[in-house]
Amino acid sequence: xxxxxxxxxxxxxxxxxxxxxxxxxxxxxxxxxxxxxxxxxxxxxxxxxxxxxxxxxxxxxxxxxxxxxxxxxxxxxxxxxxxxxxxxxxxxxxxxxxxxxxxxxxxxxxxxxxxxxxxxxxxxxxxxxxxxxxxxxxxxxxxxxxxxxxxxxxxxxxxxxxxxxxxxxxxxxxxxxxxxxxxxxxxxxxxxxxxxxxxxxxxxxxxxxxxx
Amino acid sequence: xxxxxxxxxxxxxxxxxxxxxxxxxxxxxxxxxxxxxxxxxxxxxxxxxxxxxxxxxxxxxxxxxxxxxxxxxxxxxxxxxxxxxxxxxxxxxxxxxxxxxxxxxxxxxxxxxxxxxxxxxxxxxxxxxxxxxxxxxxxxxxxxxxxxxxxxxxxxxxxxxxxxxxxxxxxxxxxxxxxxxxxxxxxxxxxxxxxxxxxxxxxxxxxxxxxx
Numbered sequence: 001x002x003x004x005x006x007x008x009x010x011x012x013x014x015x016x017x018x019x020x021x022x023x024x025x026x027x028x029x030x031x032x033x034x035x036x037x038x039x040x041x042x043x044x045x046x047x048x049x050x051x052x053x054x055x056x057x058x059x060x061x062x063x064x065x066x067x068x069x070x071x072x073x074x075x076x077x078x079x080x081x082x083x084x085x086x087x088x089x090x091x092x093x094x095x096x097x098x099x100x101x102x103x104x105x106x107x108x109x110x111x112x113x114x115x116x117x118x119x120x121x122x123x124x125x126x127x128x129x130x131x132x133x134x135x136x137x138x139x140x141x142x143x144x145x146x147x148x149x150x151x152x153x154x155x156x157x158x159x160x161x162x163x164x165x166x167x168x169x170x171x172x173x174x175x176x177x178x179x180x181x182x183x184x185x186x187x188x189x190x191x192x193x194x195x196x197x198x199x200x201x202x203x204x205x206x207x208x209x210x211x212x
Numbered sequence: 213x214x215x216x217x218x219x220x221x222x223x224x225x226x227x228x229x230x231x232x233x234x235x236x237x238x239x240x241x242x243x244x245x246x247x248x249x250x251x252x253x254x255x256x257x258x259x260x261x262x263x264x265x266x267x268x269x270x271x272x273x274x275x276x277x278x279x280x281x282x283x284x285x286x287x288x289x290x291x292x293x294x295x296x297x298x299x300x301x302x303x304x305x306x307x308x309x310x311x312x313x314x315x316x317x318x319x320x321x322x323x324x325x326x327x328x329x330x331x332x333x334x335x336x337x338x339x340x341x342x343x344x345x346x347x348x349x350x351x352x353x354x355x356x357x358x359x360x361x362x363x364x365x366x367x368x369x370x371x372x373x374x375x376x377x378x379x380x381x382x383x384x385x386x387x388x389x390x391x392x393x394x395x396x397x398x399x400x401x402x403x404x405x406x407x408x409x410x411x412x413x414x415x416x417x418x419x420x421x422x423x424x
Contacts, residue, residue, distance in 0.1 A: 096304035
């Protein structure tokens with residue numbers, strides 16, 4: 001990739017990927033920066049800037065080749081990498097993640113679900129049997145796991161993070177309503193469900209544009 | 213507010229609000245743009261720019277008064293407004309939203325949950341009885357509802373959106389894995405769960421910074 005990429009660009013990448021995939025599925029071959037911009041709520045020049053940011057593509061006057069650009073962005077996002085993922089916490093969010101149909105397609109493969117509730121252990125979600133949380137350490141000793149999904153109460157988030165880090169996990173996707181801390185070599189994203197609701201609330205007052 | 217505010221700033225507002233709230237709860241009174249920047253993963257000058265964007269605050273050399281700044285951002289986000297909210301779809305996501313403890317505190321008040329599954333109708337989630345989806349139109353005729361939460365399959369998202377719009381709803385928070393279209397006067401935010409997973413995947417490859 002061509003040097004520094006800003007956080008704002010990184011956050012737009014999944015949107016680019018998603019839209020290009022839709023275009024590809026509908027049989028489109030080429031798209032101009034104008035059209036792409038219209039869909040993404042950005043100017044054509046911003047689109048060109050973004051795309052230059054991760055290593056130039058497209059030819060003046062020809063626009064972008066959809067499938068190539070999609071593949072390139074997918075590679076940057078690392079979504080063809082076959083990430084092995086485990087879910088800790090089989091509540092609503094844990095179950096939603098376990099059942100999310102598109103993850104396998106996108107290279108995220110859930111290989112284990114854990115909970116400490118005896119009523120849940122042994123039940124099935126997303127085709128998997130929920131395991132007892134106390135077996136998590138052994139599981140991580142035996143299997144290569146790339147990503148841990150935390151869908152647990154706030155009070156358990158950091159101690160579970162520490163265990164995952166100790167066992168060599170590389171990324172944590174945290175849904176607990178408490179931001180976690182990881183050492184520099186372990187990536188993490190804290191999801192705040194209500195952030196996008198607050199953005200909606202803002203839009204209801206100050207503008208009426210769609211969130212594109 | 214002071215004129216145009218970029219999408220990137222809007223998306224950062226919930227993070228500011230959340231962090232300022234934590235600081236307030238821990239008894240802090242003042243914060244410098246340097247400290248705030250460190251936490252938000254931004255430079256001090258970017259912090260000052262952001263905050264100027266929504267109408268200047270703080271004094272040179274004194275930093276920001278935490279509770280005032282928090283309140284101001286909360287007002288911009290419209291989160292003290294007491295939004296009445298309904299949830300359509302009582303699956304995992306619908307239930308997660310219904311049970312989210314912080315929404316009432318933040319001024320989002322769930323007043324109805326709907327589903328078309330006869331096994332779910334009549335059950336309780338988040339203290340509310342799930343209503344039959346076919347009664348949604350009547351409900352909206354009788355009650356003032358500000359926000360509709362769509363937690364339904366992709367195929368039902370647009371037709372339900374159309375009904376909500378027809379009944380005068382002002383904002384739609386869409387979790388269906390298909391972007392919805394609304395007329396200009398109705399705000400909408402499409403949530404894509406997997407976007408933040410893709411950002412994590414990116415970070416696992418290209419940098420190891422926390423998602424702040």
